[in-house]
Every structure is written in structure tokens, then in C-alpha cells.
Amino acid sequence: MAEAPSEPVAFPFPDPPSVRELPPELAEIRDGAAVVEVKFPDGISGWMVTKHADVRKVLVDSRFSSKVMATAAAAMSETETGKLMNESLVGMDAPEHTRLRKLVTKAFTARNVEQLRPRIAEMVAELLDEMENLPRPVDLVKAFSVPLPVRVICELLGVPAEDQDTFHAWSNSLLGDWSQVVEKELATVSLVKYFGELIPRKRENPGDDLITALIKVSEEDTTFTEREIIALSIGILSAGHETTANQISMFLVHLLHHRDQFDELRENPDGIPRAVDELLRFVPLTTTGGIIPRLTTAEVELSNGTVLPAGTVVMPAVATANRDPEVFEDGERLNLAREHNPHLAFGAGIHYCLGAQLARIELQEAFRAILERMPSVRLAVPESELRLKSASIIRGLEGLPITW
Numbered sequence: 001m002a003e004a005p006s007e008p009v010a011f012p013f014p015d016p017p018s019v020r021e022l023p024p025e026l027a028e029i030r031d032g033a034a035v036v037e038v039k040f041p042d043g044i045s046g047w048m049v050t051k052h053a054d055v056r057k058v059l060v061d062s063r064f065s066s067k068v069m070a071t072a073a074a075a076m077s078e079t080e081t082g083k084l085m086n087e088s089l090v091g092m093d094a095p096e097h098t099r100l101r102k103l104v105t106k107a108f109t110a111r112n113v114e115q116l117r118p119r120i121a122e123m124v125a126e127l128l129d130e131m132e133n134l135p136r137p138v139d140l141v142k143a144f145s146v147p148l149p150v151r152v153i154c155e156l157l158g159v160p161a162e163d164q165d166t167f168h169a170w171s172n173s174l175l176g177d178w179s180q181v182v183e184k185e186l187a188t189v190s191l192v193k194y195f196g197e198l199i200p201r202k203r204e205n206p207g208d209d210l211i212t213a214l215i216k217v218s219e220e221d222t223t224f225t226e227r228e229i230i231a232l233s234i235g236i237l238s239a240g241h242e243t244t245a246n247q248i249s250m251f252l253v254h255l256l257h258h259r260d261q262f263d264e265l266r267e268n269p270d271g272i273p274r275a276v277d278e279l280l281r282f283v284p285l286t287t288t289g290g291i292i293p294r295l296t297t298a299e300v301e302l303s304n305g306t307v308l309p310a311g312t313v314v315m316p317a318v319a320t321a322n323r324d325p326e327v328f329e330d331g332e333r334l335n336l337a338r339e340h341n342p343h344l345a346f347g348a349g350i351h352y353c354l355g356a357q358l359a360r361i362e363l364q365e366a367f368r369a370i371l372e373r374m375p376s377v378r379l380a381v382p383e384s385e386l387r388l389k390s391a392s393i394i395r396g397l398e399g400l401p402i403t404w
Contacts, residue, residue, distance in 0.1 A: 008045050011038035011315075012288040019386045019397065020254060022319055026050060026289045027332075030320040034304045038315065046293060046313030052344070053303045055321035058314055060349030064294035067093040081174075081188040087231040090239075090292060090351060097350055103217050103224055104232060104354065107210050113357045116156070120361055123151050124369045137380030137401040144366075145248040145400070149241035152362055156240070157233055158202060158209025163194075171238050191237070195230040210236070240355050243285060244362050246396030251279045251363065252370070253386065253400065254334060256379060261336050266371040275336040276363045281322045281343035282334045287388065287395045289319035291347070318344050377404040 013023035029036050030050035038048045049055055058064045067086075085091045089101060106112070131143050146168060154164045173180065173187035199215060206212040211233060218224040255262040265275050285291075296312045308314065322343045323331035329340075346353035353359070370377060379386075380401035387398045 008037040008039040009048075011040055011048065015388070018383065019250075019388055020257060020383075022284055022289055026317055026320045027323070030317070030324065035302055035306045044313060046315055047306075047308060048290060048315045048317055049302060050317045050320040050324075051303060052321040052324035052327040052342075055316040055318055055344060056348050057300075057302070058294055058316040059344065059347055059351065061300065062094065063296055063298045063300050064314060065093050065297050066091055066292065066294055066351065067096070079185050079188075080192060081185050084188055084192070084231055084234060087227065088235040089232070089354070090235065094350060099223075100228060100232065101350070101354070103221070104210070104214065104236075107213055108354050108358065110357050113361060116152075116358070117361050117365065119155070120152055121365045121369070123148060124365050128369055128373055136403045138403070140252065140400040140402050141245075141249050141397055142399065146241075146245045148248065148366060149244040149362055152358070153237055153240040156210055156358075157237065158207050158211045159198070159237075167237065168241070171242055174234075174238050174242075188234075191234050192230055195233050196226075199226060199229060236355065239353070240358065242394055242396075244359050246394050247280075247283065247285070247359075247363060248366050249397045249400045250283050250395065251276075251367070252377075252402075253379075253383070253397070254279065254283055255367075256377070257383070258334055261334065262371075265336055265367075266375055269368055269371060271336060272364050272368055272371075273360070274338070274341075276360060276367065277341050277343065278334065278336050278338045279363075280345040281328070281338075281341055284319035284322075284395055285345060286319070287392060288315075290315040290317045318347075374404040377402055 009025070009029075013025040016023050029048065034051050035047055035049045035054065037045055039045050049058055089097060092100065127144050127148055131138050134143060147164075150164050150168045151161075154161070154167060159167060170187040170191050173183045174191075195211075199211065202209075202212050202215055206215070211229070214224075214229045214232065218226065218229060255265075261275075265271055293313050293315045296308050296310050296314060298310050300308050302308065322328070322345065325331050327342065328338075346356040346359075380403045386400065389396050389398050
């Protein structure tokens with residue numbers, strides 16, 4: 001068994017020097033002990049794993065439970081937010097997870113999602129048209145990065161266009177400042193109420209959308225409840241737009257910092273799909289570098305010999321796994337032409353992101369249009385003036401002033 005540090009390390013780590021960088025402590029752990037005990041703000045201790053092999057193991061091995069963590073959170077909070085987490089796909093293990101995921105997987109097949117590409121490209125063009133009429137500089141976050149995925153996910157679900165701004169506000173509260181407990185609870189209650197009223201309307205007036213499809217499934221399979229439709233819809237809404245919105249802005253910051261690669265991609269747009277996957281690998285999704293913790297249900301040994309007993313909280317650090325030098329050649333360098341790229345940005349195993357292909361298409365079409373229509377795009381302020389959203393779970397910018 002590997003030696004562990006005698007004292008837990010305070011987590012999350014301090015902010016890095018710039019919005020593009022990871023906390024240096026993450027790489028130090030990965031290239032040193034590889035696994036370290038950490039203490040979370042609430043006083044609970046757990047273990048952070050940082051190597052690609054170990055992070056992937058946490059994500060795919062059934063001994064690392066999402067359900068136990070979600071159930072504990074629900075029991076401790078006694079809130080609608082806690083209950084919803086417990087009822088969502090991210091808070092389930094097999095076989096319960098398998099049953100629910102199977103019901104929505106058909107809507108997210110690669111073929112079905114690919115059919116959305118022309119409509120997504122239309123939305124991109126509409127937003128860029130609107131941007132061109134605004135005085136410059138323009139805040140890309142407000143004018144493009146947020147509205148695009150909001151429109152896409154709301155149209156997919158069947159949420160009326162007039163409700164989209166309200167939806168974004170609710171979702172932003174859910175995934176925003178983790179310390180704003182009351183705001184999160186109010187947003188969750190509002191979303192549950194909204195979908196509870198929308199579902200009967202969809203039964204009366206069905207459409208060509210995901211909620212209508214889920215209602216039809218529930219009519220054929222009586223074990224699929226209305227509450228489960230609500231939980232799935234909220235999960236898809238939250239996961240389906242907040243992450244992509246932040247990635248659009250963060251990806252552009254990285255591309256503008258690597259202007260030579262930006263220009264090369266503009267000259268060779270066929271490389272956009274590969275470039276998007278490289279940006280998914282390289283640009284961290286969360287402020288901490290880790291994602292939703294798991295709890296061990298049995299003893300597990302990690303790649304360096306560390307043994308984690310049952311009942312251990314484990315934080316998988318996807319950000320460092322995605323730069324692991326044992327897996328990615330020159331992993332600390334952005335290389336838009338990278339061929340071997342088994343990144344874990346969308347997770348792995350049964351919790352692999354349901355909307356991964358949808359996110360890829362949105363990002364591909366967004367950057368295809370930006371590269372073509374705004375080849376001279378640049379930051380309108382020094383990069384040092386950019387700020388990450390305070391205490392947000394998802395790593396995103398407060399604003400991104402650009403001009404072209």
C-alpha cells in the first residue's frame with residue numbers, strides 16, 4: 001500500500017494565476033502521490049484520484065457508487081434539491097439507472113442528434129446576425145454562449161421560446177454559486193412546478209419534442225412515473241446548457257491565446273471535430289478539476305497500490321486525468337491536431353454524458369461559424385481582466401468582451 005500524506009489537504013485549491021490555468025496543486029498530486037486525502041469545506045474528508053487509469057476506474061467500477069452519495073445528500077438536506085439529486089440519473093446506480101436511461105437513450109442516438117445539426121447551425125447564424133448589429137465590444141457570454149445552448153435544449157425538450165430566459169435563470173441558480181442554498185432550492189421548486197404544469201399541457205397538445213416522447217413512453221410503461229419525467233427533464237436542462245455555454249467562452253479564450261492554432265483551424269475547417277475534442281480534453285469543465293464524488297461500497301485498490309476501504313468518499317479529478325502524460329503525449333500542451341484522444345470530459349461507464357454528441361455538434365457549429373464570420377475576433381480587454389464566476393461548480397466566465 002502506498003504512503004499517504006499524514007494530513008488531509010484543504011480542498012478546493014486556491015484559484016490559479018489565470019482563467020486558463022488549472023490549480024498547480026492538481027498536477028503536483030498527479031505526478032507525485034497520484035492520490036491524496038482532502039478535506040472539503042463542510043469538514044468531510046475524502047480522497048482525490050488524479051491519474052487517468054484511476055479516474056476511469058472510479059467512473060466505470062460499480063464499487064464506486066453515485067446513489068449512496070446522492071441518498072446521503074438528500075437525507076442531510078431534506079430539500080427538493082436533495083430529493084431531485086437522488087432521483088436524477090447522476091444520482092443512481094444500476095439497475096435503476098439502466099431502466100431510466102434506456103427510456104431516454106433513443107432520443108439521444110448519434111443519428112437522431114445529427115439530424116439536429118442544420119437547426120443548430122441556423123440558431124448559430126441567427127445569434128451571430130444579432131451580434132453584428134450590436135455596438136462593440138460585445139459580451140460573448142451574454143450575446144451568444146448562453147443563448148445558443150438554452151435555445152437548443154429548450155427546443156429539444158419542447159419548452160416554449162418565451163420561457164427560455166426564465167429557464168436559464170433557474171438553471172444558473174442550480175449550477176451556480178454553491179453557497180447560495182436558498183436560491184438553489186427556490187430554483188428547483190420552480191422547475192418542478194413548471195414541468196409539473198407543462199406535462200399535462202403536452203398530453204393535451206403533443207409536439208415533436210422530448211417531453212412528448214417521454215409522456216408516450218410513460219403511457220406504455222406504467223412504471224415510468226411523472227416525477228421521473230420531471231427529474232429527467234430538469235437534469236437534461238441543467239446538464240445540457242450550462243456546461244456547453246461555459247465551454248463556448250472558455251474554448252474561445254484558449255484559441256485566442258493560441259492564435260497560430262486558431263488561424264490554422266480557420267484555414268482547415270475540416271479539422272473542427274478533432275479540435276473540439278482536443279479542447280474538451282484540455283479545458284477543464286469544473287473550477288475544482290473534479291466532478292461529482294462517489295462512495296466506495298467495497299474495498300478498492302488503485303493503480304499505485306493505495307487501498308480505499310468501503311465507505312470512502314472519492315473525488316475523480318478529470319482535469320488532471322485528461323492531461324496524464326502516461327496517456328496523452330505532451331498532455332499539458334493544446335494540440336488541435338491530436339489523434340489519440342481518449343479523454344474523459346464526458347465521463348465513462350453508465351454515467352457517460354447522455355448529451356455528449358449534442359454538445360459536440362453545438363460546439364462544432366459554433367466555432368465553424370465564428371471562424372468563418374469573425375476571423376479577426378480578439379479579446380476587447382486584457383486576459384488578466386477576465387473573471388471566473390464566483391463559487392460556481394462549472395468553470396465559466398462572468399463575461400467575455402470581444403471585438404472583430
